[in-house]
Structures are given as C-alpha cells and as structure tokens.
Amino acid sequence: MSYGEIIENSAQRLQDLTRKGSMVVGYLYPHTPIELLMAHGLTPSLIRVNPSVVAGFEDSLQTFSCAFTRNIFSQRANGNLLSLSGVLFPGNTCDALQNVADVWRFRFPGDKILRVTYPATALTEHAVDFLANEFRFLSDNIAKMFDRQISATELADAASIVNDFREAMQFLYAARVxxxxxxxxxxxxxxxxxxxxxxxxxxxxxxxxxxxEIRQVLEKNGHLNSADILKDGLLIGNLEKVVTPPSNEFPRIVVVGGMVEPQAIASIVNNLDGVSDNIIALDLLSFGFKTVFTPKTLIPPANKGTKPIGAAPEPSYEGPFKAMARAVLQAPLEPTQEGLTTRTEFLKQLLTKIGVQGLVVCEQSFCDPDEFEAPSLEKAAEKAGIPSLRFPIDPELSDRGRLEGRLQTFLETIGEV
Ligand code: SF4
Structure with missing residues (x-):
C-alpha cells in the first residue's frame, strides 16, 4: 500500500467511526495519556501530517512555526479535520506547538480545545505530581466539555489495551534488529x-x-532470547546485556529524529534502487520508537477497579493519574525535554551494540528542537565510529528527489565500508 493510500485509509477509518457515533478527539504529542481519553468514552486519534496538503504559507501562524505545525494547521483550515470532536494540544513542549494551539483557538472558536502542560524536566517526583495534576484537570475538562464522565472500569480496560499494544510492539521493534x-x-x-x-x-x-508468529520465527532462528533482552534494555535505556546481531550482507541504518512520519521514511527508502526498508534496523522517531517504548501504566485490573476514581489506591498501586504521569515521564526523552546528554550517550551505546553501519539524522523543517539536537547526535555517531547523514525533511516531501539521491549515495558509501 502506498503512503498516500495509507493516509486515505486512516481518514476513512476515522470517518466510519464518526458515522457510527464515536466521539473522536485528535492529539498531536506522542506522550498523550490516550487511556484517559478512552476512559471517558472518547476515541483518541493521533493527528498526522498529510503530504498532499499545501502548507507552505499560513499567515495566521508565527514566522517560527515548523513545517509540521503548518501542515496540521492547513489541514484544519482546508476543512480536512472536521470528523474530530476536539483537539488536545501539549503545552510547554515547543514554541511552535504552543503557538499553533493559541492561534487555533482564536481562528476556530467553535472547536473544542484541550491542553495538557508537560514538565520540561527529567523524571522527578515533583514532575510526576505536576503531570498527575495536569491529567486530573484534563479529566475534569473532558467531563465538562463533552459531558462524558470517567469510568474506573473503562480506565482499567483502556490501560490494559494500551499496555498490551506497547508490550507487543516493543517486541516487534526489537525483533527487527x-x-x-x-x-x-x-x-x-x-x-x-x-x-x-x-x-x-x-x-x-x-x-x-x-x-x-514472529516469536516463533525468532525461536527457530535462535534470536528470541536476544530480542527479549534488547526489548527490556531499550525500555530502561541500558544495553549492557544486549547481544550484537550477526553481520548482514547489506548495510543497516538507524533513523533518528523528532516528529517525522515513519511511513514517509519507509516510502523514501523503498523507492531507492536495489534497496528495501529492511535496511532500517531501528527508528528512534517520536511517532515510532519513542511512542512505543513507554512503560506500562500500572492501574488495577478491571475486576478490581470497582472503586471510584479518587478513592485511596490499593497498596501496590498509585492513583491512576499518578500512574499515567509516571509512565509518560519514564518514556525515552523527547528533544523538547531536558536530558540531551542521556540521549546522546544512549544513542552511542545503541549504535555500538546493535551493529549498524550508518545513522540518518532526520530534521523536521524549521523545527528548533531537531536543529538544536542534530549536531549532538552526529557527534555521538562519530564517537561510535558510525557515519551519519543529516536529513532535513518536510511533511509534503517537497524535496523528495534530492532526499532520495542523498540517501542512495549515503547507502552506497557505507555499503563499501
Ligand atoms: S518539536 Fe519540532 S516538529 Fe514538533 S511541533 Fe515542535 S518545532 Fe514542530
């Protein structure tokens, strides 16, 4: 299925859900507590960029707005996001997202807008408490705005769905290595x-x-144990026990970056001569790895969840808002948060351990966090002895021919190493 068809399919699925009476709330930040929205009977849907939307100029936005926010805002201005019942924005992540939320509220006053402010720090108990309070406010606002009360049973069911998704996807990510x-x-x-x-x-x-199915494949070829170890190591950011995979006949790369669409990367790679996306050992993108490798939200299972929200938690569990906040803050750090040294150290360790030949550093066009982070990521690759390629990309893939040419050349170069 082409990238365009995949986008069309996603839009169709949302329209079908809306037609059947679901209330869909869009969100933009990967670390959104989607289980909380589900517990209010809403369907959370990640708003993705659409390459067919022309977003070069949008005069409502500030000049510092990135290509990602311009594309999303243009989708709304063109009437493409009308199946959404509301939009949840993050606060305190980056200027561009802060600005687009403010402008959106002003330009589309009929839209239901929610916001969660994230602490810009690494994991501390203060940060967990702050974010837990934000989630509590979010829950109150959803109840008022949509007239949908939170249900403890639905929250436990939603957490179980999200946890099962993360567990399986984390393994699939590790298995591909x-x-x-x-x-x-x-x-x-x-x-x-x-x-x-x-x-x-x-x-x-x-x-x-x-x-x-893939566990069986790996069991047969003797890699199951290694994949499980890698999965656990990636989740806690410690790769000491990781076993380096056997060398491959083709060069393999890691793709790193922020709010870049993994499917756009797959589509570019699959369009190259003599190359398929099996050269991508791992991505470290916000909408890929960084979404998947979030720890479990530890909420009591549904059959124990008869107490109302806000009641004292059982001894082995925190309250649900705190549990969601802790899971979000334990996820691999975003460029929009502090912790650059930890991220670059982790990258260096990863590149050395999983035996890849190249690093592609994606930068969303006009994204300040990506541009700030990219030189440090390149330096981490250099220290690990791995060649890297800086890869500026925009949602419309407006420079696709040149991007493909640069990537093809890079792969040919590292293929000869
Ligand atoms: S992190 Fe970068 S790409 Fe994402 S909204 Fe902010 S500026 Fe745009």
Missing part, C-alpha cells in the same frame, strides 16, 4: 499507525497475532 525480514519496517509502522489512528482491542489482537 535481529531479523529485519521477519516483519518489514513498513508493516511495523502501519500496525502502529492503525492503533494510533483509533486504538481498540481488535487492533491489539491483530498486533498480538503478528507478535506470536
């Missing part, structure tokens, strides 16, 4: 997209089916 033929990168990110477009148990069952 040892056997990238077991599941193509395109299939991996299309499963991810399906869930993030409209998360429910049926999509998790589909992912779980592939999870079981």
């Amino acid at each position: 040892y056997d990238s033929n077991a599941i193509t990168y395109s299939e991996l990110v299309s499963l991810l997209r399906k869930f993030l477009t409209a998360p429910d148990r049926s999509v998790v069952d589909e992912i779980a089916e592939r999870f079981r």
Whole structure:
C-alpha cells in the first residue's frame, strides 16, 4: 500500500467511526495519556501530517512555526479535520506547538480545545505530581466539555489495551534488529499507525497475532532470547546485556529524529534502487520508537477497579493519574525535554551494540528542537565510529528527489565500508 493510500485509509477509518457515533478527539504529542481519553468514552486519534496538503504559507501562524505545525494547521483550515470532536494540544513542549494551539483557538472558536502542560524536566517526583495534576484537570475538562464522565472500569480496560499494544510492539521493534525480514519496517509502522489512528482491542489482537508468529520465527532462528533482552534494555535505556546481531550482507541504518512520519521514511527508502526498508534496523522517531517504548501504566485490573476514581489506591498501586504521569515521564526523552546528554550517550551505546553501519539524522523543517539536537547526535555517531547523514525533511516531501539521491549515495558509501 502506498503512503498516500495509507493516509486515505486512516481518514476513512476515522470517518466510519464518526458515522457510527464515536466521539473522536485528535492529539498531536506522542506522550498523550490516550487511556484517559478512552476512559471517558472518547476515541483518541493521533493527528498526522498529510503530504498532499499545501502548507507552505499560513499567515495566521508565527514566522517560527515548523513545517509540521503548518501542515496540521492547513489541514484544519482546508476543512480536512472536521470528523474530530476536539483537539488536545501539549503545552510547554515547543514554541511552535504552543503557538499553533493559541492561534487555533482564536481562528476556530467553535472547536473544542484541550491542553495538557508537560514538565520540561527529567523524571522527578515533583514532575510526576505536576503531570498527575495536569491529567486530573484534563479529566475534569473532558467531563465538562463533552459531558462524558470517567469510568474506573473503562480506565482499567483502556490501560490494559494500551499496555498490551506497547508490550507487543516493543517486541516487534526489537525483533527487527535481529531479523529485519521477519516483519518489514513498513508493516511495523502501519500496525502502529492503525492503533494510533483509533486504538481498540481488535487492533491489539491483530498486533498480538503478528507478535506470536514472529516469536516463533525468532525461536527457530535462535534470536528470541536476544530480542527479549534488547526489548527490556531499550525500555530502561541500558544495553549492557544486549547481544550484537550477526553481520548482514547489506548495510543497516538507524533513523533518528523528532516528529517525522515513519511511513514517509519507509516510502523514501523503498523507492531507492536495489534497496528495501529492511535496511532500517531501528527508528528512534517520536511517532515510532519513542511512542512505543513507554512503560506500562500500572492501574488495577478491571475486576478490581470497582472503586471510584479518587478513592485511596490499593497498596501496590498509585492513583491512576499518578500512574499515567509516571509512565509518560519514564518514556525515552523527547528533544523538547531536558536530558540531551542521556540521549546522546544512549544513542552511542545503541549504535555500538546493535551493529549498524550508518545513522540518518532526520530534521523536521524549521523545527528548533531537531536543529538544536542534530549536531549532538552526529557527534555521538562519530564517537561510535558510525557515519551519519543529516536529513532535513518536510511533511509534503517537497524535496523528495534530492532526499532520495542523498540517501542512495549515503547507502552506497557505507555499503563499501
Ligand atoms: S518539536 Fe519540532 S516538529 Fe514538533 S511541533 Fe515542535 S518545532 Fe514542530
């Protein structure tokens, strides 16, 4: 399925859900507590960029707005996001997202706008408490705005769906490092997209089916234990026990960056001469790895969740807002948060351990966090002895021919190493 068809499919799925009476709330930041929205009876849907939307100029936005926010805002201005009942914006992540939320509220006063402010720090108890309070306000605002009360049972069910999704996807990500033929990168990110477009148990069952099949494949070729170790190591950011995969006949790369669409990367790679997306060992993108590798939200299971929200938690569990906040803050750090040294150290360790030949550093056009971070990522690759390529990209793939040429040349170069 082409990138365009995948986008069309996602839009169709949302329209079908809306037609059947679902209330869909769009969100833009990968670390949104989607289980909380589901517990209010809403369908959370990640708003993705659309390459067919012309977003070069949008005079409502500030000059510093990035290509990502321009594309999303233009989709709304063109009437493409009308199936959404509301939009949830993050606060305190980057100037461009802060600005687009303010302008959106002003330009489309009839839209229901929610906002969660994130602490710009690494994991501390203060940060967990702050974010837990934000989630509590969010829950109150959803109840008022949409007249949908939170249900403890639905929250436990939603957390179980999201946790099962993360568990299976984390394994599939790790499995590809040892056997990238077991599941193509395109299939991996299309499963991810399906869930993030409209998360429910049926999509998790589909992912779980592939999870079981691929575990069998890896068991047969002797890599199952290594993949499990890598999955656990990636989740806690410690790769000491990771076993380096056997060398491959083709060069393999890691793709790193922020709010870049994994399917756009897959589509560019698959368009190159003599190359397929099995050269991508791993992505470290916001809408890929960084979404998937979020720890479980530890909420009591549904059959124990008869207490109302706000009641004292059982001894082994925190309250639900705190549990969601802790899971979000334990996720691999975003460029919009502090912790650059930790991220670059992790990258250096990763490149050395998983035996790849190149690093592609994606930069969303006009994204300040990406531009700030990219030189440090290149330096980490240099220290690990891995060549890197800076890869500026925009949602419309307006420079696609040149991007493909640069990537092809880079791959040919590292193929000779
Ligand atoms: S992090 Fe970068 S790409 Fe994402 S909204 Fe902010 S400026 Fe844009």
